[in-house]
Amino acid sequence: MADPPSPEVADAHVAQAHLKAMSEVLAPLVRMMIARGVQYGPLASMLKALYVDQAVTHFGIAGEAPNDSRVSVLTGVHRAEVKRLRALPHGTEDAPAPPSIWSRVMEVWSSGHPYTDAQGVPRPLPRLASGSSEASFESLVRSIRRDVRPRTVLDEMLRVGAVTLDERDKVHLHSRTAGLHRPAADQAWMLSLHLAHHAEAFTRRVLDADEHFARVVYDSDLTAEDVGELRARVRARIDEVLNTFNAEITARRQDNLKHRPEGAVWHLSMGVFDYAEPSGPKAWLEAQAAADQTGSAPEERSENN
Template sequence: MMESNLLNKKELLFAKALVLILKPLVKILISHNITYVGVQSLLKRAYVQVAEADFGLPNKKQTDSRISLLTGIHRGDVKRIRQASDEQPFEKEMKASLGAQLMAVWLSHPHYSDEDGNPLPLFKTEQDGVPSFENLVLSVSKDKHPRSVLDDWLAQGIVCITDDGQIQLREKGYVPEDDFEEKLFFAGKNISNHLAVVASNLEKKSPPMFDRAIYYRELSEDSVVQLERIAKQKMMAVLIEMNQLASELQVQDEKQNKPSGQIHLGAYFYKEFKDMEKDDDN
């Protein structure tokens, strides 16, 4: 009886946490006119892909029947989803990935940044052996014309042209302000990897992945603004430092022909203010 009560309590706590996780997602879905029915097919695909990738039996081929058993999805739907291929990156995903790589190099490589990780202004093309924006783009990809990347970044306000004709990065991070599809790409990467950390820690894998946060209530708006300003400064400094180190280690590992792992490091600051008038009415 005691074991049954503990199990029910665990299920209740899990359900409560799951609702908290789902609410922001549902808010995004409703705000973009995606109904419950509309998201069902996406949820089916995710269930099938996770079951296939992470819940196979040792030395046995994963079958449609087993995936159906694990997920509760009809075997015919499982077969259809498994036969469909959606792994090819879309144009926006490739564009976002290229932008993130360019930003990482600009903020870490000594040719393109100073010792503090501040991006140096770059001329469009190489002058007197000084690295240029063209060099930067071609160092990451030979498939994209530097002029096209520059035009796109100018349009999004990521860079600007200085009075002496140099290209100046406006933000210390690749955050496309006007390109909704690219924002979605980065949102998916960030949220997916954070949830993967949570999932790993809930499974009690050892060693646990780092996942820490602080929570405070009853703060004035001035205090929240002060905390946000300081947090942005300190977290950005850490991200720049880690970006430089990761870039150096990546070059080192590639030379030794042993790259096999990947990391994702992020930082966030959430804030919310109560509607005092609404609270008073209640």
């Protein structure tokens, strides 16, 4: 990754625009922090340390890490505080715990044969293993952890609504809602991994146009019915695409574990999101009024970045 442009020569208007953008980006994250009991003080201390860490890591000159004075100029953090923060040991922070066993169950269940159908949709699984080679919920759990009773995992997943048990004693995974009911520790792990990767991909694309991509299709003049129909169509197609890739990724990972290829180990995140909220009728009415005056249709505002 190339060095980002130095803030010392950055345009003040550009900096202000990015600060405004950060206010909107951080607002939902701050709401999450409040809901999870994270107060301003620890978060502010962490942000200051992050400023210093990123300046040291990415804003060196000629391959050399910047000195304390340069870091202070770049970040606005007092030089004495920069020195203190740089002296702290790294890697001692508590990382979010890895996903729980039933989160792993959901991931493997969605990963492909023998747990999904031809369209990549998780199949209902018999609760208990039989003498045949047919996949079951019991064998799925055993493939992940042999020291945990499958019934214990099933009871917890039933409790939070991630699965249901039908009259034929088959377990159904509700993949659309399961993520909403993950344990709080799993949600923190997902936040640290997936949202961080999304932000990193977008940042690298903005600063040095590297190969990562972050693409969005956007428009604001839609009805609630439009949003509902588009969401249903997109989610159906995206589920098919992601389930297919998930199966391929899992197969490649399992092959790598067997053959241990040489070279660095990489991790990969791919995903899609959607978000909608009412923006009121004003934008559409103004656009329609302008179109009536000029005789042209309202301006298209969809973007594919």
